[in-house]
Amino acid sequence: MERMRAIDRLHPGVSLLFFVCAVGGTLLLEHPLLRLCSLCGALCCHLALCPGQSKRFLLKGALPLCAFAALLNPLFNHRGAHILFYFPWGNPCTGESLLYGVMSACLLLSVLLWFRCYAAVMTREKGLFLFSRAAPSLTLLLRLCFRFLPAFRRALERTRDAQTGLLGPPRTKREALRRAFAAFRVRLRAALTDAVEVSDAMRSRGYGLPGRTVYDRFSLHRRDRLCLLALAALSLPVFGAYAAGLLKFSYFPSPHGAAVSPFALFCAALFGLLCFFPLILQRSEVSAWRT
Numbered sequence: 001m002e003r004m005r006a007i008d009r010l011h012p013g014v015s016l017l018f019f020v021c022a023v024g025g026t027l028l029l030e031h032p033l034l035r036l037c038s039l040c041g042a043l044c045c046h047l048a049l050c051p052g053q054s055k056r057f058l059l060k061g062a063l064p065l066c067a068f069a070a071l072l073n074p075l076f077n078h079r080g081a082h083i084l085f086y087f088p089w090g091n092p093c094t095g096e097s098l099l100y101g102v103m104s105a106c107l108l109l110s111v112l113l114w115f116r117c118y119a120a121v122m123t124r125e126k127g128l129f130l131f132s133r134a135a136p137s138l139t140l141l142l143r144l145c146f147r148f149l150p151a152f153r154r155a156l157e158r159t160r161d162a163q164t165g166l167l168g169p170p171r172t173k174r175e176a177l178r179r180a181f182a183a184f185r186v187r188l189r190a191a192l193t194d195a196v197e198v199s200d201a202m203r204s205r206g207y208g209l210p211g212r213t214v215y216d217r218f219s220l221h222r223r224d225r226l227c228l229l230a231l232a233a234l235s236l237p238v239f240g241a242y243a244a245g246l247l248k249f250s251y252f253p254s255p256h257g258a259a260v261s262p263f264a265l266f267c268a269a270l271f272g273l274l275c276f277f278p279l280i281l282q283r284s285e286v287s288a289w290r291t
Contacts, residue, residue, distance in 0.1 A: 006282040007049075011224040012126035014231070019118045021235040022275055026110045028242055031249045032103055033268040039106045041275025042113035048279060049120040062112050066105035073101030079252045100251040117278075129218055144198075152191055159183040227281070234274040238267050 007015060026038040050057075074097045075087075082095040160183050170176035241247050247267060273280070 006285045007121055007278040010227060010281075011218055011220050012122065012130050013220075014224050014227050015121050015126070016130060017228070017231055018274075018277060019114060019122070021231060023111060023114050023118075025235070025238065025271055025274070026107060026114065029238070029247060029271070030103075031247050031264065031268070032099075033264060034238075034247070034271050035103055035106050035110065037268055037272035038110045038275050039113075041272065041279075042110045042117065044276065045117050045278050046113045048282065049117050053116075057116070062109055066109045069108055070098075070101040070105035073104060074098050077101075081253045096251050096253065103251070126218070148191065152187060155190065156183055156187045159187055227277075231274070231277065234270050234277070238271050238274070241267055 007018070022038065022041070025034065026042075029035065029038075046057075074093045075091075077097040077100065078091050078094060079097060083092045084095055084098070085093050087093060160179070163179050163183060167179075170179055238247075241263075246263065
């Protein structure tokens with residue numbers, strides 16, 4: 001399955017807003033229809049964004065954890081009006097507690113999938129770009145750290161390979177430890193020297209001077225503005241209905257609240273379109289290229 005690319009080409013702020021709306025709606029909205037919409041959208045987006053990792057992640061990690069969470073709730077939560085059976089130790093298992101456990105498992109799985117989709121879309125470069133204006137010094141420090149750690153590791157491996165080539169493999173653990181400390185000392189001295197050179201180069205290029213402009217790789221295009229309007233149109237009615245108390249749902253003592261009414265179905269349709277927004281964007285882009 002080809003990896004979805006349409007959402008990768010959006011402005012990082014638009015992508016961040018989508019994930020904030022999706023994860024925020026998943027956490028806030030307790031109605032079963034909306035949680036199922038979030039789960040289906042997160043699962044489909046994860047299959048499209050991480051096609052090679054979905055099966056392993058679901059079968060070996062997420063699904064067993066969610067099944068355990070769903071079955072664990074009836075063991076400790078005995079509230080509810082509909083008793084299904086009694087455990088051997090005498091406590092009842094109610095349909096409401098079982099339903100609440102299943103919905104909690106859906107919530108957990110949806111959040112895990114959404115965060116994995118976020119990690120696939122919001123790369124380190126995009127994250128640093130979003131916060132470079134608000135905290136430039138912290139962003140620069142993070143950039144230098146992200147660059148320094150892999151480079152230091154590669155240089156340390158080259159130094160250890162050179163030691164092995166010149167002196168042969170270590171014969172004792174004490175010798176191996178001594179060589180490791182020596183390699184670390186050499187690379188740390190070289191790293192400090194490189195840091196001084198980087199500092200001098202930044203100072204010579206005018207870093208920190210007032211009025212200095214910053215190059216931005218990402219810019220807000222017409223498509224990004226249209227996506228912002230679409231996200232606002234899909235999310236604001238749903239969150240407004242939640243703030244007004246129109247989507248409240250309670251599982252105990254019996255499920256009650258916003259039932260399967262036309263308004264609840266309308267909000268579920270809007271939230272479903274929001275959760276499937278990356279797939280809709282990808283399909284529209286593919287259709288535009290084919291025509």
